[in-house]
Amino acid sequence: MGSLKLDHELDNNSHMMVNPLDPEEFRRQGHMLIDFTADYYQNIENYKVLSQVEPGYLKKLLPESAPYYPESIETILQDVQKFIIPGITHWQSPNYFAYFPSSGSTAGFLGEILSTGFNVVGFNWMSSPAATELECIVMDWLGDMLMLPKSFLFKGNGGGVLQGTTCEAILCTLAAARDQMLNRRGSEKMEKLVVYGSDQTHSVLQKAAQIAGIHTKNFRAIKTTKSNSFGLCPNSLRDAVHADVEAGLVPFFLCATVGTTSTNAIDPIGPLCEVAKDFNIWVHVDAAYAGSACICPEFRHFIDGIEGANSFTLNAHKWFLTTLDCCCLWVKDPSALIKSLSTNPEFLRNKATDSKLVVDYKDWQITLSRRFRAMKLWLVLRSYGVANLRNFLRSHVKMAKLFEELCGLSCERVNELNKKLLESINESGNMYMSSTVVDGAYIIRCAIGATLTEERHVIRAWKVIQEHADALLGKN
Amino acid sequence: MGSLKLDHELDNNSHMMVNPLDPEEFRRQGHMLIDFTADYYQNIENYKVLSQVEPGYLKKLLPESAPYYPESIETILQDVQKFIIPGITHWQSPNYFAYFPSSGSTAGFLGEILSTGFNVVGFNWMSSPAATELECIVMDWLGDMLMLPKSFLFKGNGGGVLQGTTCEAILCTLAAARDQMLNRRGSEKMEKLVVYGSDQTHSVLQKAAQIAGIHTKNFRAIKTTKSNSFGLCPNSLRDAVHADVEAGLVPFFLCATVGTTSTNAIDPIGPLCEVAKDFNIWVHVDAAYAGSACICPEFRHFIDGIEGANSFTLNAHKWFLTTLDCCCLWVKDPSALIKSLSTNPEFLRNKATDSKLVVDYKDWQITLSRRFRAMKLWLVLRSYGVANLRNFLRSHVKMAKLFEELCGLSCERVNELNKKLLESINESGNMYMSSTVVDGAYIIRCAIGATLTEERHVIRAWKVIQEHADALLGKN
Incomplete structure (x- = not known):
């Protein structure tokens, strides 16, 4: 020194x-x-x-x-x-209670400390074998907890990778799907490729499509309705795809969501995959927030049909006690990712890579350098165990139901009033909720999932809402 | 709970x-x-x-x-x-001594602890004003330390952002340049856009171009020569661009490097920008590793001419005591980034954003969620101060010179032998160096920059090399 x-x-x-x-x-x-x-x-x-x-x-x-x-x-x-x-x-x-939870925990924090302490740059296996191998192991562990089909796990020739956020993961799978389709079609032009989501799909899909060079006029946000609980209707997808094929365009990517940001809507994965299969469309399932709950047997049905999809993401940094950032991506066909994302500069050549016995995660993601994220997920899984992780998720679901009961039918669709109410609550600094607009209605969102939230906070939240509403309506 | x-x-x-x-x-x-x-x-x-x-x-x-x-x-x-x-x-x-340094420090580590402890998801200003504002401030501080032109700083209507790695930063600037060119040209097709680098440019450029949908046949890795110390020759660039224009193609992006990965070659920024200007080509300067040294007045000349570039990156996680990941990107025209990368979903609408008085960093990068990276850079800048950061960098340069003197002229270009020598050294576990191939020669790289490295380690490294070489040549 x-x-x-x-x-x-x-x-x-x-x-x-x-x-x-x-x-x-x-x-x-x-x-x-x-x-x-x-x-x-x-x-x-x-x-x-x-x-x-x-x-x-x-x-x-x-x-x-x-x-x-x-x-x-x-x-x-x-x-x-x-x-x-x-x-x-x-x-x-x-x-x-705003946006989505960012549920930190002692175990997640300690994992981050260890990762930062070692400060390895795990681009390939050799740059720190433990970083790569632990990641493969915990991705299979978590995949099993979610009862993902074996085809998404390393033990079934698929595999998982820890990226930063869903946006990166969607961009990677979208690039893989794009290149696969362009190769398959030979002379096909980029300008013809079409991406599908619903009007409730997170804006990261649109952003990823923009970055990947998909023409903005080829981005389809298919309309959902209240009657379908804002889920994407398979028939609407089929109609949209048909119309595009008729017009000489090439459908290639669908992002289905399990738990949309606005209303936690669930797209029916199985039936959507059926439609996609007929047109060779890559299906990505984004379960960023709600996916964590699927480690509980009683909630697993939300991802029924996942065996028909090509890729699946869940953000452990949202509702799974793992500090930001930690997006879990599983794919059935890692070679599709690798074909689009690999580069093999001379200065990274090494025996292990040449042997093809190892995973080089740099070829599974956008960035070359990567942090030892598996450490924090490993600590979370071990420190809490499957039983307590389920317990944690169930406690939040229970609190959300309590809040729903407290609200009863008193929530009215008075847009201007709701807006003023939310402003008044948030400016008090006592609690924080966020908003959205669905089907023309301005809606206050209360997302329960912070690690420290107890029933008493939820009960108090409802009281705070009532007090501010009364004040606004001049009841006091 | x-x-x-x-x-x-x-x-x-x-x-x-x-x-x-x-x-x-x-x-x-x-x-x-x-x-x-x-x-x-x-x-x-x-x-x-x-x-x-x-x-x-x-x-x-x-x-x-x-x-x-x-x-x-x-x-x-x-x-x-x-x-x-x-x-x-x-x-x-x-x-x-392999690849590049990943120079951790106590201050960088503590910054990461604070960032992890708060665990905020700073996608826009409102989601944690301090995260955004501190980032703007430290990026201007560091920009000043590098003597970047004011046009790259917030106080000059440019600005800086902390991303994960250079690959993300290049992808963002490349997408911005691509969309700017497509808009300018009206009906121009993606297939015509051409990207330029040298045969020494980091593979992340090629990867970013692939992800952004640039056709692989439109990626130019212009040949460099030993006589130019493997720097990109402006005349070679002009010839390549001319040929492409003649062929009806559209040049739009150049990545120049200050400190290539293989040999630390320096591309002449000023003259390259002159060529680029004639064709409206966006110039990105990648100073991932070597750029840190430019805070020392005696090394600042390596980025002379930077005023002609559009964007500039330096990885504070490489040789600037800030733990992984922390890529500093400055741009002259943030609106070009924002045009390509912004999305404004209803659920993120807020007064501060509508007022246009704030920076929403989600529109300056690929991902929406983002960690509070500014915290660690702030702690590094304050804990060590400009004086000691310069001191730190100079100490490594001095050690590298010492190593060079020790080696003298004894390094021979015997490819097979060098390869065996490196394997033998690395398998001993006593030290770790990496390799590259330049101009047909297999070269052992010794990158001095680890935080804990002292002169005695460098002297010992040379001894270890000699011992292994002697053993291989049967001198013992």
Whole structure:
């Protein structure tokens, strides 16, 4: 560590840099940070859930440029407390009910610590065999817990990979499906390829299609209706595909969703796969949020028919106690991914890769460098066990049912009022919910899934909603 | 936390799940992990740098499925020590000289802890204002340290974003450039677009082009020569572009490299930008590894001419003490990125976004969800300060020069022998170097940049090389 030497610009020993990975200094500062974070969880209910700062608040508080001389960790932590925490929207708060959960846990956190501590860049097997092999193992474990068909697992010649987010995973499968179709059709042009989803499908599908060069006029968001609970109707898909084929276009990709973002709608996977099969369309199933529940036998039916799909994703960082980011992608045919995503530069050649006995995950994803994400999923699976993970998910479902009962029929479709109500609740900082518009109705969403949420928070949430509604309606 | 209740399947109180974010249990286990990691750094020289396990080693050691009941952190850590560490290639070892550095540090690690602890999903400003604002601030700080033109900074209407890796960043800029060119040309077809790099450009360019749907026959890897130190010659670029234009094709993207992976070659940015300008070609400058050195005034000249480029990347996770992943991307025209990458689903609508006073980083990158990466870069900049960061980089440059002097002229171009020599060294586990092939020559690469590397490790590395060479040549 040559930096032990004093820089000529440093005029004072107190500014001398010692080894930036000195084990004893690492230990001292590490313990401080653990206490800081534990205290944060201890006090989290004291903070306003939704940050109430104004745009540009932080620029006024921080200096114009990076410091020339080192600053102590004590000073920095004071600034985190004073300047950063007020600008945080507390996703870990038990009163966080917005968007989707980001359910952290001690085990997920510890896995992240180990991954960061080793700081390996696991692009191929050889760059750290444990990182690749542990990932293959936990993906088969979790696949089994979800009762995925063997064809999605390594033991059945499919396999799983941990990516950052669903957007990356959809982009990878979309590129694989695109290239497969272009190869199959020989002279076919990119401009003819068509992607399908519903009007409830997450916008990441549209984004992935844009990035992959699919023409925007060839993106189909098929209309859903309330009568089908906003699920994608197989007949509507067939009609849309037929019309495109008639017009000389080439359907190639469908994204079906298990648990849409707006209303948690479920697309009927089996019947949709039947339609797709007739046209050689790649089916990706996005179960980003709701998929976790399928480790409980009583909820597994939501992914019935998955054997007909080509790929499946679930975000362990949403509702599975694994910190951001950790998107689980399983594919039946890894070679389709590899054909689209592999590059083999000379500087990465090695015996293990040449032997073809190993998985090189760089060819299963967009990026070359990759973090040791399997560590956190492994810690979550082992620290809680299948039994308690089911227990955890069931407890949230139960709380959601309680909330539903509390609401009863009192939720009315008065768009302007709902909007004002949500603003008033969120500005109070007592809880945080989000909104959507479905079928013309402005809807307040209450997503129950934060790790720290207990029944009492749900009951209080309902009281807060009532109080704000009464105030708005002038009942008080 | 409804999971406090006993699941009917759990037959024993000892298996009962308590709050997975219980602050006191978090504290206890967190401290254990800090000690575990500090001990790892303390003992890192005792491990073989390159893991010596065989493919499939871990499957034999771990159970077939996830445990049904929880396991203790003590048990899990024993397994990490016994099963995982032997499968780790120790990128943090002072004897790690392969590929490129992955220079961890205490400050980077602590930043990651804070980011993981808050576990916010910072897709837009509102989802955690501090995450977005701190990122804008540190990107301007680091841009200033690199003396980037103001046009790349927020204060000059450009701006920076922290992505995962260079591959993501190149894909984003390539998609932006592609769409800009297609819009400008009206009816132009995707099939006509051409991408340029040199035969030394990192394979991520080719991969990004594949994903973005650029036809493989339109990817130009322009030949470089030893006489130009393997830098891309502006005249060669002009010739290639001319030929493509003559053939009715549409040049649109050039990736120039400051510090290639094989030999650390430098493409002449200024003159290349001049050529690109004549054809409206987007120039991206990839300074993934070597770019860090440009915070030292004496090395800044390597990016002279950067004012003519459109975008610039540097990986803080390579040689800038920030743990994986942290790719810094600056662009002059954020609106070009946003046009290609934005989607605005109803459920993400909010006042702040509508006001246009804020940055929503989801529109600057592939993924929607994003980690609070700015935290670690902020901690690195503050904990070490500009002075010591320069000191750190200079110390590695000095060690590399020392190594060069030690080698003298003794390195011969005997391909087969070099290959055997490298295998023999790496199998010893005493140090780890990697290889490349340039201009037909098999070259052993020694990349000096690990945080813990001191002069004594470099001197020893040279001795190890000599010993293995002597053994191979039968001198002993």
